[in-house]
Amino acid sequence: YDYDLLVVGSANADLVIGVEQRPAAGETVLGSDLAVHPGGKGANQAVAAARLGARTALLARVGDDAHGRLLLDSQRDAGVDTAGVLVGGAPTGVALITVDPSGDNSIVVSLGANARLAPEDVRAAAGLLGASRVVSTQLEIPLESVVEVAKVVRDLPEGTTRLVLNPSPPQPLPEEVLAACDPLIVNEHEARVIAGDDLGDSPEDWARALLALGPRSVVVTLGAEGALVASAEGSVRVPAVKVEAVDTTGAGDAFTAALAWKLGQGESPADAAAYAARVGAVAVTRAGAQASFPTAEEVAAL
Numbered sequence: 001y002d003y004d005l006l007v008v009g010s011a012n013a014d015l016v017i018g019v020e021q022r023p024a025a026g027e028t029v030l031g032s033d034l035a036v037h038p039g040g041k042g043a044n045q046a047v048a049a050a051r052l053g054a055r056t057a058l059l060a061r062v063g064d065d066a067h068g069r070l071l072l073d074s075q076r077d078a079g080v081d082t083a084g085v086l087v088g089g090a091p092t093g094v095a096l097i098t099v100d101p102s103g104d105n106s107i108v109v110s111l112g113a114n115a116r117l118a119p120e121d122v123r124a125a126a127g128l129l130g131a132s133r134v135v136s137t138q139l140e141i142p143l144e145s146v147v148e149v150a151k152v153v154r155d156l157p158e159g160t161t162r163l164v165l166n167p168s169p170p171q172p173l174p175e176e177v178l179a180a181c182d183p184l185i186v187n188e189h190e191a192r193v194i195a196g197d198d199l200g201d202s203p204e205d206w207a208r209a210l211l212a213l214g215p216r217s218v219v220v221t222l223g224a225e226g227a228l229v230a231s232a233e234g235s236v237r238v239p240a241v242k243v244e245a246v247d248t249t250g251a252g253d254a255f256t257a258a259l260a261w262k263l264g265q266g267e268s269p270a271d272a273a274a275y276a277a278r279v280g281a282v283a284v285t286r287a288g289a290q291a292s293f294p295t296a297e298e299v300a301a302l
């Protein structure tokens with residue numbers, strides 16, 4: 001294998017302005033200086049994995065613009081192989097974020113180049129998928145492209161590449177995608193959108209409802225309550241590490257990247273999730289998304 005982990009997903013520039021009060025319709029308000037951060041679930045996961053020491057590549061699309069260069073630079077700084085990042089076709093995706101002093105925010109997302117990461121782009125990168133132990137993807141790119149990822153992985157010789165999916169933002173998923181997930185990684189909201197509202201009360205119930213839809217395994221993330229790992233053999237709770245939470249942004253991406261990497265290294269789902277919970281715990285003790293992701297040494301020191 002050339003890569004421990006290939007992330008197929010989004011790359012966005014997060015444009016953040018602090019305001020006293022978020023503007024109402026027709027209103028103009030003055031805000032703080034602009035802060036520009038690299039983000040998007042795909043870019044975040046790739047940085048998280050590379051920082052832990054995983055040999056990581058990213059398949060994404062950015063614009064031929066300053067935001068695209070910011071994203072490529074932050075990937076390379078973390079050690080991600082960006083040869084698979086496609087450039088052009090539309091402006092880089094952006095999230096326009098206003099945050100008030102209470103921490104409440106209003107966000108406008110422009111998908112931009114993320115919406116142009118097409119099934120043909122995935123098919124053209126089939127060699128990259130086959131050269132990776134694990135492929136991790138999310139839903140901030142077109143669903144048809146996620147379907148293509150599942151097809152390419154399915155058509156590789158059995159056991160070549162493992163597919164991990166965090167279906168965020170959630171939408172109902174086609175059977176061929178669900179059947180390829182090992183695991184499907186969801187929080188409660190994502191579980192409800194995918195399996196319907198009559199899920200039952202406990203995370204064990206949610207996992208059972210999701211497993212009935214076809215994934216080989218399911219991981220439910222529970223924030224400060226940790227996570228649940230489930231397959232046909234049964235389920236195991238993985239406790240969270242107790243920390244002082246400062247900013248939970250990106251915790252889910254850090255958790256997913258760490259879990260995907262460790263599964264590819266042959267760890268059991270319970271051990272991989274326990275490691276991922278430590279990575280998520282470090283991430284919530286620091287501000288920001290990519291800026292909060294730890295190195296392996298920092299995880300060991302927790």
Ligand code: ATP
Binds near residue numbers: 220239253255
């Ligand atoms: P996101 O909101 O980033 O999409 P998510 O809802 O998918 O995240 P969370 O459950 O919030 O994911 O976080 C992922 C993992 O990070 C959790 O399973 C847990 O192990 C760890 N984690 C999150 N919040 C905390 C916390 N407050 N304390 C300790 N660990 C945490």
